[in-house]
Amino acid sequence: MxxxxxxxxxxxxxxxxxxxxxxxxxxxxxxxxxxxxxxxxxxxxxxxxxxxxxxxxxxxxxxxxxxxxxxxxxxxxxxxxxxxxxxxxxxxxxxxxxxxxxxxxxxxxxxxxxxxxxxxxxxxxxxxxxxxxxxxSDGHRHRGAVRPDTSTGNLRLPITRREWLVLVAMFSAVLAREDQALPLSWNETGKVLNTVPGQSGWNDRKAEAVVDGVRHRLTAAGIERLTRETAPAEALKTNLARVLVDTGTLLPEDLTILNTGIDPNPAGLMNR
Structure with a gap:
C-alpha cells in the first residue's frame, strides 16, 4: 500500500x-x-x-x-x-x-x-x-460541544443552487401549503422555471435530469424509497418532497426565488 x-x-x-x-x-x-x-x-x-x-x-x-x-x-x-x-x-x-x-x-x-x-x-x-x-476534506471533521450560545444546527441535505431552484419550482404548491398540494409535472416545472427572472431554456427533460441526480445521490446516502426499485413511480416525487421538507432543505421562504430570481438567503444555502 x-x-x-x-x-x-x-x-x-x-x-x-x-x-x-x-x-x-x-x-x-x-x-x-x-x-x-x-x-x-x-x-x-x-x-x-x-x-x-x-x-x-x-x-x-x-x-x-x-x-x-x-x-x-x-x-x-x-x-x-x-x-x-x-x-x-x-x-x-x-x-x-x-x-x-x-x-x-x-x-x-x-x-x-x-x-x-x-x-x-x-x-x-x-x-x-x-x-x-x-x-x-477541510480538516474539520469533528464538531465542538453544544453550549447555550451555540448556533442552531441543521439536518439540511447538500444540494446545489441549481438543484435547489428546480426543487423549489417542482414543490412550489407544497411549500405554499395549498390544499391537497401535489408536486408539479416535469412539463409544468420547466414552464415555471422559465418564468423565473434570469432563467431560460428549461424543459421537462432538463428538470427531470436534475431531480434524478438528487434522488440517486440521496439514495447513495442511505435515504430510502427514492428509486423505482424501492417505491412506486407515482410516489417518488412525494417521498422526495417529504425528505426535503422534513430536513429543512426546502423552506416556504424559498418561494421568493420564483418571483424575484433573488436568493432569499444570500449568505448561502447551508446557512438556514
Whole structure:
C-alpha cells in the first residue's frame, strides 16, 4: 500500500453523511475521499499523486459500472497538483462519456477542472446513471460541544443552487401549503422555471435530469424509497418532497426565488 493512501471498504457510509477517518484519525486538510460501487480510496494531498476511477476493477483504485459497457475502463482521473504555495485536486475525463458535475459544464474527454473543498458528486450516464462520490476534506471533521450560545444546527441535505431552484419550482404548491398540494409535472416545472427572472431554456427533460441526480445521490446516502426499485413511480416525487421538507432543505421562504430570481438567503444555502 502506498504511504498516505488507504482503501475504503464497501460498507463505508456515503460521503454526503460522514467524512471517514483517515488512518484512524481526522483527515488533514486537502485529503481526498472517493467512493464508487463497492468502496473507494482515501489519499493525502501530495503533489503528483493520482487515483483512477473506472470499469477495469482490478487495475483502478475505485470501480464503477462493472457491468456497463458504456463506462470506460479508466474513466476518471483525480490528480493532486501544485497550486500557489500548496496543492489542489483536479478531475480529468479519460473516458468517452461526459462527466457531469453540479453547477458547471460537463467535462468532455480530456477536459479537466479543479475540485472544490467539500462534497462533489460526479455523474456518468451510461446504460444507467453512475455516481462517484468525491470529498476534499477541510480538516474539520469533528464538531465542538453544544453550549447555550451555540448556533442552531441543521439536518439540511447538500444540494446545489441549481438543484435547489428546480426543487423549489417542482414543490412550489407544497411549500405554499395549498390544499391537497401535489408536486408539479416535469412539463409544468420547466414552464415555471422559465418564468423565473434570469432563467431560460428549461424543459421537462432538463428538470427531470436534475431531480434524478438528487434522488440517486440521496439514495447513495442511505435515504430510502427514492428509486423505482424501492417505491412506486407515482410516489417518488412525494417521498422526495417529504425528505426535503422534513430536513429543512426546502423552506416556504424559498418561494421568493420564483418571483424575484433573488436568493432569499444570500449568505448561502447551508446557512438556514
Amino acid at each position: 502506498t504511504e498516505g493512501m488507504y482503501p475504503l471498504g464497501r460498507l463505508t457510509p456515503s460521503l454526503v453523511r460522514q467524512e471517514p477517518l483517515f488512518a484512524g484519525a481526522a483527515a488533514p486538510v486537502g485529503t481526498l475521499f472517493v467512493l464508487g460501487d463497492a468502496g473507494g480510496y482515501a489519499a493525502a494531498a501530495v503533489a503528483g499523486r493520482s487515483l483512477v476511477v473506472g470499469r477495469n476493477a482490478p487495475d483502478v483504485h475505485v470501480a464503477i459500472g462493472g457491468e456497463d459497457g458504456y463506462v470506460s475502463r479508466e474513466h476518471v482521473l483525480l490528480r493532486c497538483v501544485e497550486h500557489g504555495t500548496g496543492t489542489r485536486w483536479v478531475v480529468r475525463n479519460g473516458g468517452k462519456l461526459p462527466i457531469r458535475l453540479p453547477d458547471t459544464a460537463p467535462l468532455l474527454r480530456a477536459h479537466e477542472a479543479p475540485l472544490p473543498v467539500g462534497y462533489t458528486p460526479l455523474y456518468i450516464q451510461g446504460s444507467q446513471l453512475h455516481v462517484v462520490e468525491v470529498l476534499v
